[in-house]
Amino acid sequence: MRVTHKSITYKAIVNMQRSLRQVEGKTDEISTGRKISLPSDDPSQATRALGYQQKIAQSQQYSRNMDTVVDRLNQTESALGEINGSVVQIKEIALTLKDPSITAEELNNAFEKLSQLKEQLVKLGNTKVGDQYIFGGSNTTSRSFELTDDGQILYRGNTSEINVEMGDNISITTNIPGTTIFSMQATTAGIITDNGVFGSLDTLMQVAQGGEPPADFDNVLDEIDGLNNTVINARAINSNRGFRAESAQESLSAEQTSVEGVLASIMETDTALALTELLSLQEAYQLTLNVVNKSFQRSLVDVLG
Amino acid sequence: MNNLISSLQIAKRALSTQRLGLSIAGHNISNVNTPNYARQQALVEPGVSGAGMAGVEITYIRRIQDRVVDERLRLNTQELAKWKTLSDRLNQIETFFSDLSGTGLSGALSDFWNSWQDLTVSPESESSRLVTVQRGVVLASRLQDMNAGIEESHADLDAEINRKITEINEITTRVGKLNQEIVSIELSGSQANDQRTLRDYQMAQLSELINFRTTERVDGSVQVFVDSLSLVEGNRVTELVAELTPDSEGGSTSTASTKVLASNNEVNISEGALAGLIEARDQHLPTMLTRMKTLSETLITQVNKLHKTGYGLDNSSSLDFFSGASIEDITVNSQLLTDPKKLGVSGATGTPGNNARALEIAQLRTSLTIGATVIPNDRQTLTVESTDGWAKNDILGVAGSSDLTGASTWARILKIDSGTQVTVELFQNPTTKTFDKKFDFTQEDGSTTVLTNKVYRDAAGNYLTVDPNPSDDKDLDQLVALSEGEEGKLEELWSATGKSSVMTANPQTFTSNETFTEGTQTFSDYFASMYSFIGTQSQQAQRNSDNTELLVQQLTDYREKVSGVSLDEEMANLIQFQRAFEASARYIRVVDEMLSTLMNM
Numbered sequence: 001m002r003v004t005h006k007s008i009t010y011k012a013i014v015n016m017q018r019s020l021r022q023v024e025g026k027t028d029e030i031s032t033g034r035k036i037s038l039p040s041d042d043p044s045q046a047t048r049a050l051g052y053q054q055k056i057a058q059s060q061q062y063s064r065n066m067d068t069v070v071d072r073l074n075q076t077e078s079a080l081g082e083i084n085g086s087v088v089q090i091k092e093i094a095l096t097l098k099d100p101s102i103t104a105e106e107l108n109n110a111f112e113k114l115s116q117l118k119e120q121l122v123k124l125g126n127t128k129v130g131d132q133y134i135f136g137g138s139n140t141t142s143r144s145f146e147l148t149d150d151g152q153i154l155y156r157g158n159t160s161e162i163n164v165e166m167g168d169n170i171s172i173t174t175n176i177p178g179t180t181i182f183s184m185q186a187t188t189a190g191i192i193t194d195n196g197v198f199g200s201l202d203t204l205m206q207v208a209q210g211g212e213p214p215a216d217f218d219n220v221l222d223e224i225d226g227l228n229n230t231v232i233n234a235r236a237i238n239s240n241r242g243f244r245a246e247s248a249q250e251s252l253s254a255e256q257t258s259v260e261g262v263l264a265s266i267m268e269t270d271t272a273l274a275l276t277e278l279l280s281l282q283e284a285y286q287l288t289l290n291v292v293n294k295s296f297q298r299s300l301v302d303v304l305g
Numbered sequence: 306m307n308n309l310i311s312s313l314q315i316a317k318r319a320l321s322t323q324r325l326g327l328s329i330a331g332h333n334i335s336n337v338n339t340p341n342y343a344r345q346q347a348l349v350e351p352g353v354s355g356a357g358m359a360g361v362e363i364t365y366i367r368r369i370q371d372r373v374v375d376e377r378l379r380l381n382t383q384e385l386a387k388w389k390t391l392s393d394r395l396n397q398i399e400t401f402f403s404d405l406s407g408t409g410l411s412g413a414l415s416d417f418w419n420s421w422q423d424l425t426v427s428p429e430s431e432s433s434r435l436v437t438v439q440r441g442v443v444l445a446s447r448l449q450d451m452n453a454g455i456e457e458s459h460a461d462l463d464a465e466i467n468r469k470i471t472e473i474n475e476i477t478t479r480v481g482k483l484n485q486e487i488v489s490i491e492l493s494g495s496q497a498n499d500q501r502t503l504r505d506y507q508m509a510q511l512s513e514l515i516n517f518r519t520t521e522r523v524d525g526s527v528q529v530f531v532d533s534l535s536l537v538e539g540n541r542v543t544e545l546v547a548e549l550t551p552d553s554e555g556g557s558t559s560t561a562s563t564k565v566l567a568s569n570n571e572v573n574i575s576e577g578a579l580a581g582l583i584e585a586r587d588q589h590l591p592t593m594l595t596r597m598k599t600l601s602e603t604l605i606t607q608v609n610k611l612h613k614t615g616y617g618l619d620n621s622s623s624l625d626f627f628s629g630a631s632i633e634d635i636t637v638n639s640q641l642l643t644d645p646k647k648l649g650v651s652g653a654t655g656t657p658g659n660n661a662r663a664l665e666i667a668q669l670r671t672s673l674t675i676g677a678t679v680i681p682n683d684r685q686t687l688t689v690e691s692t693d694g695w696a697k698n699d700i701l702g703v704a705g706s707s708d709l710t711g712a713s714t715w716a717r718i719l720k721i722d723s724g725t726q727v728t729v730e731l732f733q734n735p736t737t738k739t740f741d742k743k744f745d746f747t748q749e750d751g752s753t754t755v756l757t758n759k760v761y762r763d764a765a766g767n768y769l770t771v772d773p774n775p776s777d778d779k780d781l782d783q784l785v786a787l788s789e790g791e792e793g794k795l796e797e798l799w800s801a802t803g804k805s806s807v808m809t810a811n812p813q814t815f816t817s818n819e820t821f822t823e824g825t826q827t828f829s830d831y832f833a834s835m836y837s838f839i840g841t842q843s844q845q846a847q848r849n850s851d852n853t854e855l856l857v858q859q860l861t862d863y864r865e866k867v868s869g870v871s872l873d874e875e876m877a878n879l880i881q882f883q884r885a886f887e888a889s890a891r892y893i894r895v896v897d898e899m900l901s902t903l904m905n906m
Binding site: 003034041043044049131136138158162163165171300 | 337338395396399400402403404405406407411412415416418419422423425426427428429430618651653655656657658659660664667668670671829833836837839840841842843844847858861862865866867869870871872873874876877880
């Protein structure tokens with residue numbers, strides 16, 4: 001086969017282009033830190049990477065949800081703790097009221113304490129986390145409980161639960177309506193039909209004010225025990241939710257770490273490997289240049305001069 | 306017998322032959338870098354003059370070429386041009402999918418859903434509402450940008466296709482002219498080598514543009530065929546025209562397809578840059594656009610459907626989240642932009658802490674929403690229980706007059722349950738309903754009775770089309786019977802014992818909302834399949850282009866080896882002809898000396 005200078009030049013150019021393209025590709029890989037940036041770089045891996053990216057974004061969002069939820073549940077827990085303490089105090093005062101040898105001064109004291117406790121409970125019922133009144137059901141922007149001048153309790157909230165997602169279609173309830181905690185009964189419109197704790201408090205306050213103790217005073221004591229149990233149950237439910245939210249946080253962060261690992265292995269350049277490859281590509285390119293240079297040095301034209 | 310004078314003739318011919326040889330070498334050397342130049346070579350033969358010697362004769366100057374290789378090179382160039390163009394175009398389209406760099410649509414979608422999640426945590430927060438509205442704006446504008454990009458690509462491609470068609474027409478015109486020149490030169494007995502080189506060059510250019518085949522005629526002209534239609538025949542040239550044909554009446558130019566015509570016959574363009582452009586224009590872009598449209602439309606309807614039933618902080622309701630109908634005009638409702646308090650996060654009025662709607666919208670991310678069909682809110686299903694103690698057999702259907710125009714409420718019996726229940730689907734103000742008055746009524750024993758629009762029932766419970774007892778006012782006169790799946794105007798529901806009191810109550814209050822059937826894919830799956838589709842197509846085009854390029858390189862190299870000018874060879878030829886010229890000149894001197902010797906005798 002004949003060989004012409006042009007055919008050598010042509011092939012040399014083609015080969016140099018090819019080497020240079022490979023050098024370009026590797027350089028891009030190293031400078032961007034990514035093996036794939038467009039879907040055609042590797043369609044199946046790119047699509048997988050896209051899925052993982054979304055998975056991470058989603059899981060980060062659930063973590064964010066849980067951060068807020070855990071904070072809210074912790075604050076709920078401390079409020080419930082205080083409510084529990086108050087109910088225990090009510091029980092103690094009730095026991096003293098049962099004592100027939102109680103003095104007038106002691107009765108007075110008991111009344112004072114009871115009305116303080118009532119105010120205290122209303123205050124706790126209006127516990128706010130951030131901008132939210134946490135015991136008002138889904139009515140979170142206005143005070144949940146109001147104590148009127150004549151000692152009436154008004155509930156402004158409702159009995160709705162608030163659910164927040166901790167995973168795909170897995171949600172966690174983040175609130176306990178105030179009516180549940182105080183064993184109150186309210187219609188959905190917030191009209192109270194049973195005063196719960198406050199009802200018992202009112203009964204005790206009447207006794208402390210010198211009213212006749214009701215004949216079934218033991219029943220009142222039992223009721224207070226029941227109220228206390230309700231609060232304890234609410235605490236148990238709440239701390240169980242806290243536990244769920246925290247373990248969700250942990251598993252979400254574990255999931256993120258593992259997905260990020262997979263994503264990195266798909267997308268990120270192994271710099272050491274890429275550099276080694278780049279070096280050998282550059283070497284090959286350099287060699288091609290040298291060879292082309294040599295093969296064009298002389299032709300018959302030069303010899304014949 | 307030779308004489309000295311004829312020897313001078315031999316010498317003269319030798320001189321001119323060697324000089325021509327030198328010219329050919331010079332011509333070859335000059336054209337060493339001319340594209341598509343095939344080196345020329347003189348065919349030299351001994352001259353014949355009866356029994357005597359006649360020196361040398363140049364019979365022919367030929368171009369050295371391998372026609373098979375040339376043809377294969379042209380075909381492969383056509384294929385390469387197609388894949389290269391398609392690959393370039395798909396690469397441009399791919400830039401809409403820069404999702405892995407975090408700037409694409411999937412990021413915007415993800416951010417959008419996440420912002421609704423944030424609202425589920427703090428539904429009463431105004432700043433979170435503002436963020437959600439803004440995320441909606443970003444998502445909408447990204448969709449619009451994508452649409453604008455696709456439209457721009459369409460316009461680009463249309464312009465480019467027309468440019469290519471113009472180029473093709475220019476080339477074929479030149480080929481026609483060269484054909485004419487070649488025929489007239491070669492008729493006179495010479496070879497039109499250089500005109501052929503020029504023509505080959507034009508054909509090489511044409512190979513980049515379109516698929517074609519050639520045949521050479523005896524007179525030296527070539528005929529150029531595209532898909533069995535002749536573009537060039539001798540000096541006659543048929544021009545190509547491109548036109549857009551909308552896919553259906555009133556179809557947009559985006560989904561129109563490109564037709565290439567040669568004297569009103571459609572030409573099938575399968576290779577060359579033109580084929581690549583048309584494929585990108587007519588196949589890939591519309592596929593993408595259709596998918597993006599489906600995605601946008603589903604997004605709009607699904608989010609709006611939920612958002613409408615939500616309540617804002619100011620208790621506003623029934624607001625759309627997105628306005629616009631599809632990808633080209635999707636925006637966030639301007640009322641929400643000016644007042645994010647109106648965002649329908651809550652599921653009930655007066656409850657700012659209720660996150661029910663936000664939660665449902667956030668859950669659209671993982672639900673199968675693409676491909677869901679919408680049941681419009683002009684209908685609802687109603688389960689009617691008889692107060693009159695119907696038996697299944699008694700339920701005849703829906704009564705109404707045969708004049709169905711202007712009916713305000715239509716009904717269709719969906720299901721006839723146990724003894725006393727019938728499920729009726731009601732339509733409000735049906736405007737496009739067609740009504741077929743032929744009803745199949747399946748009886749309890751499984752047999753089917755085909756009924757006309759008037760149905761009667763006798764005491765034995767058989768369905769009849771003739772009133773068995775016209776004087777009996779209990780007869781179900783004027784009754785239109787419907788079976789499951791049939792439609793009719795609802796006025797009354799009849800049983801054998803008479804009008805149902807339940808159905809005589811006004812059933813025309815419609816409170817239900819749009820409902821959706823379950824779809825087939827989530828938003829992200831749908832987007833991912835589109836992403837992977839475009840990636841695969843682009844990669845395939847790139848690979849085909851690379852493979853064909855290798856072939857074209859080999860063929861080009863082979864052609865160069867056969868037809869290319871070798872400077873070494875031509876230098877050697879130069880010396881060879883120069884020396885031969887010198888020798889011939891010397892021969893003349895020898896003959897001349899001999900002649901003078903003869904003269905001086």
